[in-house]
Structure formats: C-alpha cells, structure tokens
Amino acid sequence: MASVPDSGGAWLVRDGHVLATLEAAATRAERRRGLLGRDRIEGVLHLVPARSVHTFGMRFPIDVVHLDGDLRVLRIRTMVPNRLGAFVPA
Structure with a gap:
C-alpha cells in the first residue's frame, strides 16, 4: 500500500516534478470540515478514508478523484455545489 502524508506541507509528485500541494484530511473533524467556508483550493485535499463525497454548502465546483489502496485512480x-457523489467501494 502506498503511503499518504498525514499533515499539511506535502506535495503531489510524479517523476520528481511537483504537480500540486497536498493537504490531507485524516481525522473525522478534518473530513467533516473539508472545503466548507473556502472560496477556492490551491492544490489537492486528500480525504483519508472516504468512499463518497458531497458538495453541500460548497461555493465552487471540484474535481473528485477516487483512489484504490495503492493510490491508483479508479474514477474522476x-x-x-450541492450534489451527492456516487459511493465507490473500497
């Protein structure tokens, strides 16, 4: 299984190149807060774990990427705003 950073200050990297900053939401409180109250996000918010996503109360559209346990992309x-995303099995 691939490792996931558990705090801020991380990056999403491919072939040694930084693609985006990475913010992990690993606790229940961090996942519940998510992107609420923000006008935008610079980079990636990684919800760990999360098998579904909603955008109720969001101020902007988001791209949702579902990953497997090895961080391979299952769905994009x-x-x-104000939608409930599909459940993706683990």
Whole structure:
C-alpha cells in the first residue's frame, strides 16, 4: 500500500516534478470540515478514508478523484455545489 502524508506541507509528485500541494484530511473533524467556508483550493485535499463525497454548502465546483489502496485512480468526476457523489467501494 502506498503511503499518504498525514499533515499539511506535502506535495503531489510524479517523476520528481511537483504537480500540486497536498493537504490531507485524516481525522473525522478534518473530513467533516473539508472545503466548507473556502472560496477556492490551491492544490489537492486528500480525504483519508472516504468512499463518497458531497458538495453541500460548497461555493465552487471540484474535481473528485477516487483512489484504490495503492493510490491508483479508479474514477474522476467534476462535481458542482450541492450534489451527492456516487459511493465507490473500497
């Protein structure tokens, strides 16, 4: 299983190149807060664990990427505010 950073200050990297900053939401409180109250996000918010995502109360659309245990992409979907995303099995 691939490792996931458990605090801020991390990066999403591919072939040695930084693609985006990474913010991990690993606790229940961090996942519950998510992106609420923000006008945008610079980078990636990684919800660990999360098998579904909603955008209720969001101010902007987001791209949702579902990953497997090895961090391989299973599904990508753009979600507008006030929607409930599909459940993705583990």
